[in-house]
Amino acid sequence: MDSGVPALALRGLWKKFGDTIAVHGISLDVPRGSFYGVVGPNGAGKTTTLSMATGLLRPDAGTVAVHGRDLWSEPDAVKRTLGVLPDGVRLFDRLTGAQLITYAGLLRGMDRDVVAQRTDDLLAALDLTDAAGRLVVDYSAGMTKKVALATALVHAPELLVLDEPFEAVDPVSAANIRDILTAYVRTGGTVIVSSHVMDLVQRMCDHVAVVAAGHVLAAGTVDEVRAGDSLEDRFVELVGGRQSTEGLAWLRTS
Template sequence: MDSTLPPSPPAATEPALRLTGLVKRFGEKVAVDGIDLTVPAGSFYGLVGPNGAGKTTTLSMATGLLRPDGGSAVLHGVDVWTDPVTAKAMIGNLADGVRLFDRLTGEQLITYTGMMFGLPREEITARTADLLALMDLREAAGTPVVDYSAGMTKKVSLACALVHAPRILVLDEPFESVDPVSAANIEDVLRGYAGSGGTVIVSSHSMDLVQRMCDHVAVIAAGRVLAAGTVDEVRGGQTLQDRFVELVGGRHHSEGPQWLRLS
């Protein structure tokens, strides 16, 4: 009898992010109501929902910017709130509404961010030059960020999120106010990043963008997950836009009031 043991099955791949029972209240309002979500490592994951659905609040708790009232957020096996230093070192975060050190120039801001993550100065210099070129910000490298347009500010914020080559990118509306050429360049970089094993989580109102770029998606409304899975699973043969409207509701079939009709 052959006593050779069969090979052990490969260990299950640890998810990039696991949210369990996540809750956040602001006074009497429950912004996030017990969200459970698993983001596979190496995925391009879309988070969609109407305004006020709890997307930004969820991402803020997942990345250590906002302490939850209940539940947990675990990044690659590291609890965000019991070991925040280790967890945050793995994250590249483009958060909505977070103030930048905008008296620094674009080049200084990216350099400073790299220094905070402990990168060697020579490496920071090279990466900063690469990111300024990628974001089409070379001509504005010496301009204070306070003088940037909304689109330029978004791009330099994304450069800061990328400078330390994180394991997971969490991007809240990354293409908002960004011109089409820069958006196409950024899409290429994000696809390459995810293709090499990085994980991208993107919150967006653009169903077309999510359907085009993401392989997984979660629909959130009223602080709860209504559907989650691969894009094909969630949309179920419909467009993602139609499936979203079906799940969330609130669609009004109306031509508007009579006074808006010009003929």
């Protein structure tokens, strides 16, 4: 595989829902072996873009290439290389945690013994071993997020696309997940993660794209995008919309 070919290349992606244009011709290159953050306010088009990038949603126009292969021309082959944690996780929650991860692996055509070992490994790494036999419907929001991440990892994909993977996850689990993802990137994998937490993205990612109103406002290495400021300050500068608090003069305790 040509190391110069991006892990993900988006070209002119558009998506419209009714009269609302959610994504306005987004183009983006995600380098192989990068830890790539996608940040933006609510309604920016992040989830729609990532859904199109992973084949969960067909774009109205534009192309998606994963490691140089067109997603919509070769959907089965390309999707085998992807691990996806979508927004608003919907799982077969009447399975136990162990059953759900096993099911995800078997759906990928993996050997049952390999799936069994990887399931045990993932449950341990994500601190879910004690909950392995519980139904996922009874999991907390953070546990549900972690078991969904495990289903995205079980087949050792080449590219991970994770929409808000740290949402509702406790700090210890978040640190464990960061370690898992960092090690994955260090061994040649590529991670794309969307997040609202600027400090987390600044510390964890080496590349970032700022998305707002369906457009890419800035993209590049984290240092290039933040341009000497904190990523949060640069984000606010790019996105705008910061409100004055003068109208809340009455909100005082003394």
